[in-house]
Amino acid sequence: MLELAIGIILGGCALGAGCAMIAGIGPGIGEGNAVAKACEAIGRQPESRSAVTTTMLMGCAVAETTGLYALVIAILLIFVAPGRFVEILLNAIK
Amino acid sequence: MSKKTTAFKIRDILFITMMILPILAGILLKVLFIPASDGISITGAHVFFTIDFPIQPLIISEAQVNSWLVIISLFFFCLFMTNGIKAGIHTKRQVLAEWMVESVENLVKSNMGEYFIGFAPFVAAIMALSAFSSLLSLTGLFPPTSDLNIVAGWALLVFFLITYYKMKCGPLHYLKSFGEPVPFLAPLNIISEVATPVSMAFRHYGNILSGSVISVLVASALQGLTHLLMGKLPGWLGEFPFLRIGIPAVLSIYFDVFSGLLQAFIFAMLTMLYIGGAFALEDYLAIQAKKKKTRTKINT
Numbered sequence: 001m002l003e004l005a006i007g008i009i010l011g012g013c014a015l016g017a018g019c020a021m022i023a024g025i026g027p028g029i030g031e032g033n034a035v036a037k038a039c040e041a042i043g044r045q046p047e048s049r050s051a052v053t054t055t056m057l058m059g060c061a062v063a064e065t066t067g068l069y070a071l072v073i074a075i076l077l078i079f080v081a082p083g084r085f086v087e088i089l090l091n092a093i094k
Numbered sequence: 095m096s097k098k099t100t101a102f103k104i105r106d107i108l109f110i111t112m113m114i115l116p117i118l119a120g121i122l123l124k125v126l127f128i129p130a131s132d133g134i135s136i137t138g139a140h141v142f143f144t145i146d147f148p149i150q151p152l153i154i155s156e157a158q159v160n161s162w163l164v165i166i167s168l169f170f171f172c173l174f175m176t177n178g179i180k181a182g183i184h185t186k187r188q189v190l191a192e193w194m195v196e197s198v199e200n201l202v203k204s205n206m207g208e209y210f211i212g213f214a215p216f217v218a219a220i221m222a223l224s225a226f227s228s229l230l231s232l233t234g235l236f237p238p239t240s241d242l243n244i245v246a247g248w249a250l251l252v253f254f255l256i257t258y259y260k261m262k263c264g265p266l267h268y269l270k271s272f273g274e275p276v277p278f279l280a281p282l283n284i285i286s287e288v289a290t291p292v293s294m295a296f297r298h299y300g301n302i303l304s305g306s307v308i309s310v311l312v313a314s315a316l317q318g319l320t321h322l323l324m325g326k327l328p329g330w331l332g333e334f335p336f337l338r339i340g341i342p343a344v345l346s347i348y349f350d351v352f353s354g355l356l357q358a359f360i361f362a363m364l365t366m367l368y369i370g371g372a373f374a375l376e377d378y379l380a381i382q383a384k385k386k387k388t389r390t391k392i393n394t
Contacts, residue, residue, distance in 0.1 A: 058367075061360040065293045068300035075303065079138075 002093070009085045017077040023070035030063040102178050109174035116163035120235045123159065139241050157241035164226050164238065194218070205363065206370035213369065220248060221362040228302055228354025232346070239354070240302040242295060249291035249298075252365050256290065259373040263381060267374075294364055301357050305349030313342050 038056040042049050128140045139157040146152075175191040198218040202210060224239060231237040238244045260268045272283045316337040324336065 054363075057356065058360065058363055061297060061357075061364070064301075065297055068296050069293075071300045071304055072296055075307070 005089055006086055009089065010082055013077045013082050013085070017074040020070045020074045020077065024067050027064050027067035031060045034059050034063060098178075105177055106174065109170045109177060112170040113167050113174065116167045117230075117233055117235070120160055120163045120230075121233065124156075124235060128156070139236055155241070155243075156236045157238045157244050160230060160235055161223075161227060161238035161244050164223065164230060168222055168226060202366060205366045207375070209373075209375055210366075210370060213366070217362050217366055220365060221358050224248075224298070224361050225355055225358035228350065228358065231306065231350050231354075237302060237306070237350075237354075239298060239357070240306055242299045245298045246291070246295040248361070249295040252294065252368065253291040255365075256368050256372045259369055263374060263377050267377065290368060294361065298357050298361050301353055305353050309342055309345050309349055312345055313338055316341060 034056055038052050041052050045052075123142075127142065139155040141153055141155045142159065144151045144153050175187060175194075177187075178185075179188050179191065195214075195218075198221075199211065199214045202214045202217055206213060227238045227244070229237075231240075257268075260271065272280045272287075274283065317335045320335045320337045321333075324331065
């Protein structure tokens with residue numbers, strides 16, 4: 001019975017981490033759009049290359065934030081949460 | 095060219111050894127105190143010891159120690175770069191040091207304005223600390239930036255600076271900025287105020303940590319692949335992970351070098367933009383002018 005409970009905890013954590021990383025779609029599309037527009041801008045005005053590149057990198061970094069929140073949650077679910085939950089379970093049984 | 099004196103040379107050698115010594119000390123600490131893993135387990139920073147405190151014990155971990163080692167190394171790097179600096183005589187080292195200072199000053203001037211030129215050393219320090227902390231993973235040590243606590247400390251520092259510059263126009267002005275478009279949006283404004291340091295810390299930490307996690311996963315996958323392909327070979331040939339030689343290094347160029355330097359640049363840029371954006375210079379100057387006027391009125 002205990003094995004089943006621990007298995008459910010581990011499976012739930014892994015599933016949750018996988019679901020959390022669905023958020024990676026958003027930054028992917030957003031950064032793709034940003035880079036596409038930056039390429040267009042450089043094509044139109046090649047002399048403004050350095051300024052456009054710097055601005056694009058800044059925008060990409062800010063757009064990445066939501067994906068990184070999901071990543072941090074996934075990492076916590078994989079590496080930290082199972083130990084905590086199993087500990088809680090064992091304490092409850094005692 | 096002036097002749098190099100012996101004192102100059104001795105100082106040079108001293109600074110260079112003091113630059114390398116912290117890294118060697120870090121490697122020694124790692125070899126002596128941290129139990130070896132087989133390269134596949136992903137763990138956080140190793141905790142050396144804890145100091146008891148009333149509210150919560152203070153943990154001295156690998157990340158903090160490595161961060162201090164980087165700080166000491168950078169301190170002696172700065173001393174080395176400015177050793178024997180003189181007006182007019184241009185050695186290669188002096189030109190390089192002047193280029194560094196000037197480029198950071200130009201960056202600060204173009205992003206924050208002339209008023210904030212005193213922030214150039216702070217920005218340069220954050221950039222150098224972040225970049226060299228990320229690059230520390232090239233020596234095999236634990237990079238301090240892949241621990242959330244270190245990066246959160248820097249982000250908290252930036253948050254205090256932002257609040258200080260918002261407060262500079264007066265506390266009332268600061269409180270009024272929360273009800274900016276309409277007063278009932280104040281909770282959302284408070285959330286976005288708190289989200290600034292959180293997002294800065296998570297961005298830096300997440301980028302570095304995800305790189306190291308992916309590197310470890312690829313390395314373990316390559317080990318499994320070699321075992322599958324060459325497991326039948328006799329003796330040590332069958333156990334030696336041939337595919338792990340060289341291939342993970344290509345990933346390391348992107349994740350350790352490029353991503354680390356890019357995140358250092360982005361952290362410094364965001365620091366500049368947030369602090370520069372927090373300070374309403376025109377309002378501040380208007381308030382100062384008004385104060386001056388009333389003071390002169392009272393005096394006369």
